[in-house]
Amino acid sequence: MPVKILIADDHAIVRDGLRMILESQRDLDVVGEACDGREAIAQAELLKPDVILMDIAMPELNGIEATRIICERISTSRVIILSMHNSNEHVFRAIKAGAAAYILKESVGSSVVKAIRAVMKGTQFFGDGVEAPLENNSVLKSPIDSLSPRELEVIQMVVEGKTSAEIAEILSLSPKSIETYRSRLMVKLGVNNIPSLVKFALLHHITPAE
Numbered sequence: 001m002p003v004k005i006l007i008a009d010d011h012a013i014v015r016d017g018l019r020m021i022l023e024s025q026r027d028l029d030v031v032g033e034a035c036d037g038r039e040a041i042a043q044a045e046l047l048k049p050d051v052i053l054m055d056i057a058m059p060e061l062n063g064i065e066a067t068r069i070i071c072e073r074i075s076t077s078r079v080i081i082l083s084m085h086n087s088n089e090h091v092f093r094a095i096k097a098g099a100a101a102y103i104l105k106e107s108v109g110s111s112v113v114k115a116i117r118a119v120m121k122g123t124q125f126f127g128d129g130v131e132a133p134l135e136n137n138s139v140l141k142s143p144i145d146s147l148s149p150r151e152l153e154v155i156q157m158v159v160e161g162k163t164s165a166e167i168a169e170i171l172s173l174s175p176k177s178i179e180t181y182r183s184r185l186m187v188k189l190g191v192n193n194i195p196s197l198v199k200f201a202l203l204h205h206i207t208p209a210e
Contacts, residue, residue, distance in 0.1 A: 002029035003120060006047060008040035008063065009055040009082065010208065014105075018053060018112065025113060037061025038170075044070045049077055051116050054099070056083040056090065057208040059160060060170075064090075064097050065152055071098025078119040082108060085205060091126070092133035093144070103127030143189055144204055151185040152206065158182055158194070159201040 005022055007015050007030060015033050022028045032047045034040035038060045044052055052070065056063040067079045080101040081094045091102050100119040103111040104127055111127040118125035126132050147155070150171075157167045164178040171178070191197050201207045 002027050003051060003116060004029055004031045004047065004049045005116070006030075006032045006034065006040070006043055006049040006052045006077075008034040008037070008043075008052060008058065008066070010035050010058045011055075014055070018108070021109060021112060022116075028113070028116065037063060037066035040066045041069050041073075044074055044077055048074060051119060052077055052079045053112065054079050054081050056081055056085065056094065057205055059208060060157070061153060062156060062206055064093050064099075065149065065156075067094065067099050068097035068149060080112070080115050080119060080125070082112075086130050088131070088133055089144075090205065091130060095124075095133055101125035101127075102130050104129050143200070144206075146188045147185055151181055151188075154178060154181040155185055155197065155201055156207050159198045159207050 005028060007018050009015050009018070019030050022030050031049055032043045034043045036058045040052065040054065054063040054067055063081060067081065070077060070079060078100040079098060080103065081099045082103060082105050083090060084105055086104055094102050101115040101124060103115050107128045115125040115127065124132070144152070153171065154167060157170065164175040164182070167178045168175045186192065186197060189200055191200060
């Protein structure tokens with residue numbers, strides 16, 4: 001049976017390029033696409049793909065948090081992270097979230113099929129320019145580690161300009177709860193205004209720069 005693949009990336013041109021590469025292989029079948037992290041989760045739950053190609057920087061919910069949720073809910077799906085960044089922090093966070101592979105977008109053409117075949121065999125795959133993370137490496141410690149998954153969801157939507165009411169509706173919580181989450185995460189990060197929060201989110205690639 002063909003390997004069922006879901007492509008999650010907020011740029012249509014990237015999704016189209018990946019589809020062309022994958023559909024040139026007889027045993028690979030692109031069954032769906034998503035343009036943000038929340039849609040990726042919904043499509044993964046609906047389609048139950050064997051492999052998900054996940055962009056790390058997407059609106060609404062970034063690829064690492066989407067990966068964490070998908071891996072918790074669908075144990076049979078393997079996630080391959082696509083990223084512009086090869087820092088130890090990003091690779092470590094992705095693998096910790098449950099990703100089976102991490103490849104850089106600049107080498108995706110030569111790596112993506114190899115990565116799919118590797119994860120389907122049950123092995124991890126790291127593309128050119130990416131080093132497997134060492135869990136005991138002090139470089140991997142990050143302020144993000146102090147935040148809960150829910151706080152990471154809130155911070156992304158706050159810096160993307162959503163109001164507390166809008167975030168509350170998306171997360172099925174009360175606006176008061178969102179305000180509590182926002183206040184708590186700002187204390188944890190040592191920031192006292194939204195511009196500083198935006199700077200932190202961009203620095204750690206919690207949200208896309210554009």
